Amino acid sequence: MKHILLLFILLSSAALANTPQHNSQNTHKAHSYVGFHGMALILAGDKVLASHMPLYAPPHDYQIVYEVTTSDTHFNTIKSVLKKAANEQRQITILPTKFDLNLLINKKTPTLNVTVFNSHFERGGKALFTTKLTFKNPLYIEKITTNKAQKNAFELIKLTAQQGLVIHKIQSKPSYDSLSLVPLSRGEYNGELKCDAALNTSIDTVLISKLEACFKSVPSYLETKDFAIN
Incomplete structure (x- = not known):
C-alpha cells in the first residue's frame, strides 16, 4: 500500500511539473514587444538619430531614441535626405522588419533591416530605399505612463558639448511627441x-510656434495625432 501511495505522489508531481504555470515569464510572453516598430529619423550635426514612434498601448508604449549608423554607402545618402527634409520641414521615417523592441528597451545594439520612407510610412509616405541600420548608442529609454498630473515635462539629452536634444515626455492624454535640437x-x-x-x-502650427519660442528652434520631429483625446 505504501508503494502504491508513493507511486501516486510521484505521478502527481510529474503532472504538475508539466502543467503550464502562470509565472512572470509566461506573463511577459503574453505582453510581447515583437512587432513592426516605425521610427522617425533626424539629423543632429553628424549624428543620425532614430526615435521610436510610440503609442499609449503595448507593444509601442516606450519612448526610445538611439544614435544609429550603417557601414554601407546609404549612410551619406541618409544624411543628405535628412538635411533636405529638415530644410523643407518634412519627415523621414523608417520601418524595420519585425523585431523585439525589448532589444532596444534593454539597451542592446542590434543591426536591423529597414525601409526608409519620405514622410510618414503609414500616411502615404513613399519608400526610398532599404538598408541596414545599427542601433549603436541608446540615448533615451522611457516607458509611457498616463497617471502623472504634469503634462509638460521635458528631458534634455546631451549629444555633444555643443548640442543637446529636448524630448517631451508623453503622459496623460492629450499629449504629443516632440524632439527639439538646442x-x-x-x-x-x-x-x-x-x-x-x-x-x-488640432492645429500643429500653433504647437510648433510655442515650442519654437521656448527652445529657440523648430522641432525636428512632432507627432500629435497618435496622442489626441480620441
Missing part, C-alpha cells in the same frame, strides 16, 4: 527646460 555651451543648456505648450488645439 545649443549647449560646454555641455550646459542655458535656457529653461519647460514650455507651456499643451496640446489644446
Whole structure:
C-alpha cells in the first residue's frame, strides 16, 4: 500500500511539473514587444538619430531614441535626405522588419533591416530605399505612463558639448511627441527646460510656434495625432 501511495505522489508531481504555470515569464510572453516598430529619423550635426514612434498601448508604449549608423554607402545618402527634409520641414521615417523592441528597451545594439520612407510610412509616405541600420548608442529609454498630473515635462539629452536634444515626455492624454535640437555651451543648456505648450488645439502650427519660442528652434520631429483625446 505504501508503494502504491508513493507511486501516486510521484505521478502527481510529474503532472504538475508539466502543467503550464502562470509565472512572470509566461506573463511577459503574453505582453510581447515583437512587432513592426516605425521610427522617425533626424539629423543632429553628424549624428543620425532614430526615435521610436510610440503609442499609449503595448507593444509601442516606450519612448526610445538611439544614435544609429550603417557601414554601407546609404549612410551619406541618409544624411543628405535628412538635411533636405529638415530644410523643407518634412519627415523621414523608417520601418524595420519585425523585431523585439525589448532589444532596444534593454539597451542592446542590434543591426536591423529597414525601409526608409519620405514622410510618414503609414500616411502615404513613399519608400526610398532599404538598408541596414545599427542601433549603436541608446540615448533615451522611457516607458509611457498616463497617471502623472504634469503634462509638460521635458528631458534634455546631451549629444555633444555643443548640442543637446529636448524630448517631451508623453503622459496623460492629450499629449504629443516632440524632439527639439538646442545649443549647449560646454555641455550646459542655458535656457529653461519647460514650455507651456499643451496640446489644446488640432492645429500643429500653433504647437510648433510655442515650442519654437521656448527652445529657440523648430522641432525636428512632432507627432500629435497618435496622442489626441480620441
